Amino acid sequence: MTDTAKIKLELKNVRKQFKDVRVLDDISLTVREGEHVTVLGPSGCGKSTLMNILTGVLAADGGEVQVNGKIGYMQQKDLLLPWKTCMDNVILPAQIAGTKKEAAAEQARPYFKIFRLEGYEDSYPKEMSGGMRQRASLLRTFLSSGDILLLDEPFGAVDSITRGKLQQWLIDVSGTLGLTILMITHDIEEAVLLSDRIYVLSDKPASVRDEIPADFLREDKKNRLFHTGFLEIKKRILTDLAGE
Ligand SMILES: Nc1ncnc2c1ncn2[C@@H]1O[C@H](COP(=O)(O)OP(=O)(O)OP(=O)(O)O)[C@@H](O)[C@H]1O
Ligand SMILES: [Mg+2]
DSSP: OOTTSOEEEEEEEEEEEETTEEEEEEEEEEEETTOEEEEEOOTTSSHHHHHHHHTTSSOOSEEEEEEOSOEEEEOTTOOOOTTSOHHHHHTHHHHHTTOOHHHHHHHHTTHHHHTTOTTOTTOOGGGSOHHHHHHHHHHHHHHHOSSEEEEESTTTTSOHHHHHHHHHHHHHHHHHHTOEEEEEOSOHHHHHHHOSEEEEEOSSSEEEEEEEEOOTTTTOGGGGGGSHHHHHHHHHHHHHHHOO
C-alpha cells in the first residue's frame, strides 16, 4: 500500500466535550485502504469516544469527519448473546438490517473456515473458548462491515497466550481479506506487531502526540517481534507516553 491509496477514514481537528469536560482537543488522523492503523492512549483519554464519532453514534463539536465506505464496529466488550448459537450471533446485524435468516447464514457460512470457527456454527458461546468467542465477535463485525473495521480493544478480554494466537491469526486474515482496520489497544507490543501506522494520544483532553509509521517487515509481520525495528518503535511509544 502507498500514500496514494484511497483514504477510507479521515478526521481533521476533531473536538468533543461532554458538558464541561473536554475529552478530544484536536484529533486529526487518516486511514487508507488496506492499512492497519492503531490508536494508543491513556485510559479515559477519549479513544472510544473517537470511535463513536466515526460511526456517527456521537456528533463532534468541531472539525471534519470523512468516512468513505461502510463501517463495521466492534465495541469494547462486544459480547455474544448467550442464548443464541454462534451462527445466529454472527448473522444478527444482517437480520436486523432485513436479510432473511437463511440468506444471511449462506453468506456467513464460507467465512467460518477463515475465522477458524468451522464446526461450531450451532454451538452456544458457553461451549466455545475465549479465543473462539473473540473470533466470532470479529466475524460478526466483519460481516456487518462493507470494507472498514473499527475494533475497540478487540483482544482485551483474553489471556496472553490466546491473545498472541489471535494476533497472528489477524495478520493472516487481514492479508487474505485485504482489510482496512482502525484499532484501539492498550497493548504497546500488539500495536507494534499489527500496525502500519500508530497514533499516540495524550491524556484527556486528547490530541495526537505522535504519528509513527511502522514500515519494517510490512509483508512479514509475524516476524516483527524478532526485528530491531520492534524495539525502536516500542521505545518511541514509551517515550511519547511518558512525556508531559
Ligand atoms: N456519553 C458520555 N457522557 C459523558 N461523559 C462521557 C461519555 N462518554 C465518555 N465520557 C467521558 O469521556 C472520557 C473519555 O471516555 P472514553 O470512553 O472515550 O475513553 P477511552 O480512552 O476509551 O478509555 P478506556 O481506555 O478506559 O476505554 C471519560 O472521562 C468518560 O467519562
Ligand atoms: Mg475505551
